[in-house]
Amino acid sequence: MKPIYFDNNATTMVDPEVVQAMLPFFTEQFGNPSSMHSFGDKVSSALKKARQQIQTLLGAEHDSEIIFTSCGTESDASAIMSALKSQPDRKEIITTVVEHSAILNLCKQLEKEGYKVHYLPVDKKGRLDLKEYEKLLTDQVAIVSIMWANNETGTLFPIQEMADMASDREILFHTDAVQVVGKMPIDLKNSSIDFLSLSGHKLHAPKGVGVLYVRRGVRFRPFLLGGHQERGRRAGTENTASIVALGKAAELALNHLDFENQKVKAMRDRLEKEILSQVPHAFVTGDPENRLPNTLNIAFEYIEGEGLLLLLNKQGIAASSGSACTSGSLEPSHVMRAMQIPFTAAHGTIRFSLSRYNTMEEVERVIQAVPPIVSQLRKLSPYWKDNAPVQNFVPTYA
Amino acid sequence: MWEYSEKVKEHFFSPRNAGVLEEANGIGDVGSISCGDALRLMLKINPETEMIEEAKFQTFGCGSAIASSSALTEMVIGKPVSSALQITNQDIADYLDGLPPEKMHCSVMGREALHAAIANFRGEKWKDDHEEGELICKCFGIDAHLIEETVRANNLTSIEQVTNYTKAGGGCSTCHDGIEEILIKILAEQGKTLEKATSKKKKKLTNLQRMKRIEQVIASVRPQMLMDHGDIELVEIGEKEIFVNMSGACSDCQMVGTTLSGLQQRLIDDLGEFIRVLPASQLNKVMGGRA
Ligand SMILES: Cc1ncc(COP(=O)(O)O)c(C=O)c1O
Numbered sequence: 001m002k003p004i005y006f007d008n009n010a011t012t013m014v015d016p017e018v019v020q021a022m023l024p025f026f027t028e029q030f031g032n033p034s035s036m037h038s039f040g041d042k043v044s045s046a047l048k049k050a051r052q053q054i055q056t057l058l059g060a061e062h063d064s065e066i067i068f069t070s071c072g073t074e075s076d077a078s079a080i081m082s083a084l085k086s087q088p089d090r091k092e093i094i095t096t097v098v099e100h101s102a103i104l105n106l107c108k109q110l111e112k113e114g115y116k117v118h119y120l121p122v123d124k125k126g127r128l129d130l131k132e133y134e135k136l137l138t139d140q141v142a143i144v145s146i147m148w149a150n151n152e153t154g155t156l157f158p159i160q161e162m163a164d165m166a167s168d169r170e171i172l173f174h175t176d177a178v179q180v181v182g183k184m185p186i187d188l189k190n191s192s193i194d195f196l197s198l199s200g201h202k203l204h205a206p207k208g209v210g211v212l213y214v215r216r217g218v219r220f221r222p223f224l225l226g227g228h229q230e231r232g233r234r235a236g237t238e239n240t241a242s243i244v245a246l247g248k249a250a251e252l253a254l255n256h257l258d259f260e261n262q263k264v265k266a267m268r269d270r271l272e273k274e275i276l277s278q279v280p281h282a283f284v285t286g287d288p289e290n291r292l293p294n295t296l297n298i299a300f301e302y303i304e305g306e307g308l309l310l311l312l313n314k315q316g317i318a319a320s321s322g323s324a325c326t327s328g329s330l331e332p333s334h335v336m337r338a339m340q341i342p343f344t345a346a347h348g349t350i351r352f353s354l355s356r357y358n359t360m361e362e363v364e365r366v367i368q369a370v371p372p373i374v375s376q377l378r379k380l381s382p383y384w385k386d387n388a389p390v391q392n393f394v395p396t397y398a
Numbered sequence: 399m400w401e402y403s404e405k406v407k408e409h410f411f412s413p414r415n416a417g418v419l420e421e422a423n424g425i426g427d428v429g430s431i432s433c434g435d436a437l438r439l440m441l442k443i444n445p446e447t448e449m450i451e452e453a454k455f456q457t458f459g460c461g462s463a464i465a466s467s468s469a470l471t472e473m474v475i476g477k478p479v480s481s482a483l484q485i486t487n488q489d490i491a492d493y494l495d496g497l498p499p500e501k502m503h504c505s506v507m508g509r510e511a512l513h514a515a516i517a518n519f520r521g522e523k524w525k526d527d528h529e530e531g532e533l534i535c536k537c538f539g540i541d542a543h544l545i546e547e548t549v550r551a552n553n554l555t556s557i558e559q560v561t562n563y564t565k566a567g568g569g570c571s572t573c574h575d576g577i578e579e580i581l582i583k584i585l586a587e588q589g590k591t592l593e594k595a596t597s598k599k600k601k602k603l604t605n606l607q608r609m610k611r612i613e614q615v616i617a618s619v620r621p622q623m624l625m626d627h628g629d630i631e632l633v634e635i636g637e638k639e640i641f642v643n644m645s646g647a648c649s650d651c652q653m654v655g656t657t658l659s660g661l662q663q664r665l666i667d668d669l670g671e672f673i674r675v676l677p678a679s680q681l682n683k684v685m686g687g688r689a
Pocket of ligand 1: 070210
């Protein structure tokens with residue numbers, strides 16, 4: 001049976017149309033876009049087109065606001081480092097406890113270098129407290145960096161409002177929109193967002209290409225110095241084939257936005273409803289009201305996620321887990337911990353993330369597969385007996 | 399993806415002797431829900447011959463934890479208690495054609511469960527109260543004795559390896575100095591020295607600074623509790639623990655334990671020292687009872 005890929009927040013398949021669009025740029029059109037001859041010229045126009053395709057998807061005012069980078073991580077780092085370098089008198093950063101490690105590990109390093117980082121906490125549903133955020137917005141803050149959607153739970157933060165609040169106080173605002181672009185409509189020209197990061201491989205373009213949007217008029221300091229590519233904002237000969245691919249992927253994403261928010265959402269909703277109705281002691285993590293249309297993160301209490309993934313994988317179903325064991329660290333995901341999900345559940349969280357390539361038949365197969373696997377693992381669990389959790393299992397060392 | 403051996407996969411997908419053994423006369427419950435592993439090993443031991451006649455297990459944990467438990471039951475069935483006690487964690491790992499280094503603690507847990515179950519059969523209390531060894535890693539409750547034993551049995555030479563094998567040091571990392579001391583001692587016995595010293599000294603907080611920080615952390619969790627119609631109040635700050643009063647909806651909700659452990663983790667992160675959060679009802683027990 002064909003394997004089922006429900007791990008699209010990790011990465012996506014490159015759309016075959018995207019592959020077709022990029023292929024000529026390895027062979028016939030291999031030129032360097034900076035060269036003063038026809039080889040370079042053609043490629044240069046192809047990059048311009050890609051830039052406009054991204055501009056359209058993001059609703060940006062100018063195509064010159066789009067800078068191509070090597071990945072989401074580079075875009076995140078470029079935004080934050082630019083804000084710090086361009087405002088040397090401001091030594092504070094505001095972010096959240098649930099950011100991707102691209103932001104968190106950078107912030108950890110910056111703390112060592114003497115910056116003060118404020119990490120906004122989340123409540124049990126993964127939501128931020130805007131009053132607390134407001135209190136932190138002082139003239140010491142160089143940049144606010146808040147993810148638009150969380151990669152594990154799909155929870156959406158009120159980015160427009162938060163950007164407005166920062167902008168009212170003349171503080172730069174960056175959003176890591178890696179999980180949102182291509183899944184939700186975005187209209188940057190009518191927002192106060194100054195920087196936005198996206199990554200190609202999350203929207204059916206190849207890995208290793210990303211974008212940093214920088215609003216016109218925002219002071220920018222390049223992260224990579226060297227040649228004059230990207231108008232001196234990001235040195236290094238352009239990854240032409242991947243940039244063309246990303247442009248094409250952006251065009252396709254725009255065409256599929258309705259599909260994503262209706263068909264993909266309907267598949268996700270059915271998966272959620274059926275699993276919750278068939279599996280006791282399971283709950284959705286994050287904020288179900290404000291959530292990406294493709295993401296479902298379920299905590300199955302009293303079992304451990306890795307076992308679930310291995311058994312799903314055996315049936316050809318790919319998903320991911322916030323359990324400690326799958327990450328190589330010893331603790332469950334920082335996102336689950338931040339939401340104070342009990343340990344008995346945090347280790348058993350599974351993320352299903354869908355895309356336009358999934359079908360309702362696949363959803364039905366997963367609905368069939370999950371409940372027996374959960375009960376099989378619960379039968380093995382000392383926290384479970386006769387269809388109910390046990391209270392009196394208290395291992396030594398707990 | 400982990401690179402599990404075929405043997406590990408096979409034991410995970412078709413575990414042997416899984417389930418409850420009703421006639422068990424030796425039961426060992428070990429592990430920790432907070433670090434993601436827990437194991438109940440049930441043995442039926444013939445009281446005359448001290449032969450292990452049957453063994454079953456229940457495990458909460460990853461694939462390799464389940465496989466290690468399954469392997470352990472196969473290894474002990476038909477063995478006299480005396481020779482079962484000789485089984486090392488390395489034997490369990492070898493039986494499975496090896497475990498990834500990060501998963502060695504699964505085999506350690508298996509050996510612990512075996513010792514706990516045999517102690518239970520003999521009517522002894524398994525040495526779990528850390529009287530033998532000083533408690534080193536407070537996050538995962540690992541004592542010096544176990545670390546020493548594991549270091550010797552597996553010829554470990556770094557903190558990272560100790561964490562892989564025992565989980566010690568995998569949490570707040572305040573115990574890395576303690577682990578390093580043990581390593582230095584054992585390596586010195588073998589005429590070796592510890593390769594890289596990773597210890598970093600933290601500046602100690604003054605009492606007043608420490609109190610302030612604790613109050614701040616508690617203040618930061620209050621809004622959430624108020625939203626849930628409960629409240630929390632700081633009662634006493636001790637050397638290694640703090641005591642709090644939970645009231646309102648929080649005082650009897652089933653989440654008390656979770657809330658306290660969440661708060662504890664935040665305090666550990668913030669203060670960079672190990673601290674236990676206990677309900678005020680235990681104030682006298684703990685403060686008075688300490689020798
Ligand atoms: C929210 C978020 N930010 C950043 C990244 C990093 O993107 P990239 O892999 O392109 O560096 C990811 C992807 O894993 C992500 O989910």
